[in-house]
Amino acid sequence: MNTPPAQPPLDRNPLGDISVLYVSVLLRAADAEGVNVQELSRHFQLNEQTLSSPETRISLPRFMRLGHAAIQACNNTTLGLRIGALTRPVDAGLAGLAGECASTVGKAAQTLIRYSLLTSRNSRGIPKVEADKRLIQFYSIRPYNAFNYFVVDSVLSAWTQFLRTVSGQWDVLEKVSIEYPSTGMDELFEAWFRCPVQFGAASNSITVRQDIWRQDTLQAQSAIHEKLTLLCEVEMREIQRGWTTGDRVKSLLTPLFRGETPSLETIASKLGVTPWTLQRQLASENTGFRELMDETRKQLARDYIRETDTSLSEIAWLLGFSNPAALHKAYRRWFEISPGEHRKQFRATP
Template identity: 40%
Template sequence: MKTARVRLGDLSVGSVLSLAAALRQQGIDPQPLLVEYDLDPARLAEPRARLSIPRYMRLGHAAMQLCGDPALGLEMGRLGHIAQVGLAGVTAAQAPTVREAARTLIRFEPLYAANYRGQSSFAEDADGAWLNFYSISPYNAYNRFVVDALLAGWLHQLGALAGRPLAAQRVEIEFPAPDYAERYAEVFGGPVEFGAAHNRLRLDREVLALRNPAHCPSTWHQLLELCEAELAQLTRTRSLRERITQLLGPLLHGREPDLEEIARRLQLPSWTLRRKLAEEGTRFRDILNDTRRDLAMTYIRDTELSFGEIAYLLGFASAEAFQRAFKRWSAQTPGEFRRATRTG
C-alpha cells in the first residue's frame, strides 16, 4: 500500500508577513529574499497557501543573517497581526475576551499550522492560564526564532485585541539564554526562565478577562461555525494510519511507544485498534517502522540536525542503532543520503 510522504509540517504563508515587516523596520527590503524562497506577491495572496516548516526555518535563518539580528523572532512577534493566520485569526479577533481569543487561536491552530512535533495547548487554572507551545528541540540557529516569534506574537496579538499592551505573568523557554537575552524583558514585561522544561507563556486571570471592544456576538458565532467546519473536514479526511502517524511524532523522543499507548490516545481498546488496522491492510509495527524511516529521511534531507539528535527524536537507543536501521531502509548510510540529497 503506497503512503504519502511524511512531512515535518507546514504553516500559512501569512506567517512570513511579520518577518517582512521586521526586516523593513531595520531598513531592509524583504522582497528579494522572499522571491528567492518563491514567496512573491502572487504566492502570498493564494488562499490556503502553505510553507513547509524546514523552508520557513531556512528563510528565518537567512533573514537573520541578512540583518545581523539574532533576536529577529522577537520583533516578528511584535510586528505580526492576528489576521495573518487566516480564518482562525480573524475569528479570534472577534472573541469577547482575551481568554476566548487565546482559546480560539490554539484550538484552531491546525487550520494555519501543522507540525509533526506536536500541537499548542491552553491550560487554565484558578489563577490564570498557560499558553503552551510544544517542544521543537534540539535548538539551533534555525529554530530558536520560531519560539521567540510565536510566544511574542501571542502576547502582542492578544494585547492588540484588548486595546492595551499586556505583560506576561511568566515566560518559560526550553533553550538556554541566548546572547540577546536582555531583550526578552522588554517584549514580555515579566520574568523569563531559560533552560525550562517547556515553551510557554502565562497570563493571569485579570488579563484573561479583559474585554474586546470590537466583539460582535453574531459575527463571532458565525466565524466559529466556519472554523469548526474546516477543522471537522481536516479530521474526516485522515485515515486511521494517518492519525497514528501524527501521534507517533512527539511520542518517539527517546523511546518507542507501543500499540497499547496509541490505543489509549485514540480512546480505543487495543484489540479494536489491531482489528481496524488489519481492515486497512496494515499493522502497528509496520506503521511505526515506516514512520521512523520517512521521518529519518525528512530530518536528514531538510534539517541541519546531527545524526545523534535524529536518533533521539526517532526513539533509537543510540546513533549506531539508528545508522544500522537507516542502512537497512535505504542501502545508504545517513551521511551518504544527506550528501546525495544536497548535491543531487
C-alpha cells in the first residue's frame, strides 16, 4: 500500500501556512532594503514573541500581503531574490540543518525538500526532487499577480543559496525555469542565478549542475545527519497523528481541482486503496467523498474571496468549476450571499 505524503492538519488557513522562520528572513531582507520593519511588523501584528517562536505559523495570504507591503515600501519588485540571498540553512529549521550535514549536495537537497512540510504547507501542492534529473521543482501557484511573484523568486533563490552554502561554490545551477511570464528583468535574474533563466516555463524549478550534485558538502557529518533526519521523521509522524481518512482526502483534493473535478477513483489511487475501500472508510467517519469535496471547495472559496484579489473566473478554475456562474451558484448556496458582495463585506471589515 502506498503511503500518502505527510502534510500538516487542515486547521488554520485552508490555503496554507508558513513558519515565522521565513517571516524573519523576509523582514531581514526588507530591513536591508531600508524598510522600517518595526512599523511593518506592527501593521501585521508580528510581535517579538511571535517571531521568536519556531512553532508559530502565519497564513500564506498574510505572508503574501506582508511581502507585497515590503515591496511597496522599498520599491524593489525583486525583493524575493534578496530574501533568497539572506536565507541560511537554519532558516529552514531542522530540515535545513539536516540537509547541511548530508554527505553530498544532492542528498542535502533531497533532505531539505523531503522535510519542507515541517515549516510550510500550501494547498497547491508540495515541492519535489527528481534526483535523476537533478531537478528541484516548486508547484504552480497560478494565477500570478503582484502578491505572489516574490514567493516563486524567494523559494527558487533560497534553494540556490542553500546549494551555494553547502557546496562552497557560487555557480551551482544549469538552468532556472519560472512559470510566470517575464517582467522585463531577465538579465538581472540571470546575473543572480548565474545561469540561463526561462520565464513562461511549464513549471517552477532549478536544475543543479551534475558536478555540484555529486560533490561532498562542506559540513558532511553522517552521524549528525542521521540523528537530525530521525528527528525530522518524528516531527513528520507528529504531523500525521490524529489524521482521519477525510483529512487525507481533503489534502489531496485541492491541487487536483484546477480546471476539473477530481474523481473518487483518482483520490483512492493516490491513497493506495480501492474506491470501495475509500468509500467504506469515509462512511465509518460519517462523511462521504462528495461531502468532503463540497466542504473543501467552500473553505477555499471563502478564503480566496476574503484573502486575495483573485478574479471570480480564476477562482472558479482553481476550484474545478466549469464556469464562474457555477461558482456563483455554489457560493450563494454556501453563504447565502454572492461572492462579490461577500468580498465587499470582508474589505469593509478591518
